[in-house]
Amino acid sequence: MELGTDTKIVMLAAGLIFLWALTLGVWKYRQMDRSENHLAHPYVDTAHRAALLYSFATLLVAAFVQFSGWNTTVNLLSAGVIVLFFAASIGTYVYHGWRRDTDNQFRDRVRGTTAYMIALIVAEIGGFAVLLLGFVRAQLL
Template sequence: MQAAETLAILAAGSFFLVGLLTGVWKYQQIHTRESAEAHPYVNIAHRTALLYAFACLLLAKFAQLSVLSETVNTIAVAVQIVFFAAAVLSYVLHGWLADTDNQLRKPHRLGKGALPGGLMVAFMWALIAGEIGGFLVLFYGVILGL
């Protein structure tokens, strides 16, 4: 198994575990809150972590089928996983702080403070480029091998 596959499999397991743990957190909030609802970002963290777990299995398969070098495949997988993890971490943080129900609404809240608007825009464009670009690299490697 090449490094890219191993990384993707380990990430899948990690995201699945985070999904299960945030599911407990979600249930705890539903059970103890008068509204019987979890904070929106607790819900988002739970669902996203579970979805990224399965996305990482897809990345593992694409890395396995790609005819590109192990280094290229590993970088492509790693970039996507880093952005997946950053997204889940931001959702967990907003759920923990209960500071917003929309992290993209201006001003961009973080706890009692606010982030510079340009920082959020730059991060979102980097995330878009990293996730789509990383997948396009793997997909290209698979297409070459067909």
């Protein structure tokens, strides 16, 4: 079976996020190895775990892209916005882990946190809803 270009791009994103997760695992291990309590900073741990989960979530998105009835542009825009927010979230966790500036970004909010979270919710749920509808349209109707 030949994969569509849109599916290949999303699968590449999943692979890159997984590679990022593995690299973050090395950072997490080094912090655990060097700390007195053998724990990494909470946001280093969160970045590692989130990247692992998001890499597999991105594979799920790729499957829905492959079987969607929408065109490549709609699929890539829908999947792209999801992956963009996955990567931005991981990046935020990395930032806080590197700076060691907080153990709870919602307690120590910065300007724009609420707007970002609303955008994330709309983008991730909306993007996936489009792909799910494309799957239903192509595979079930």
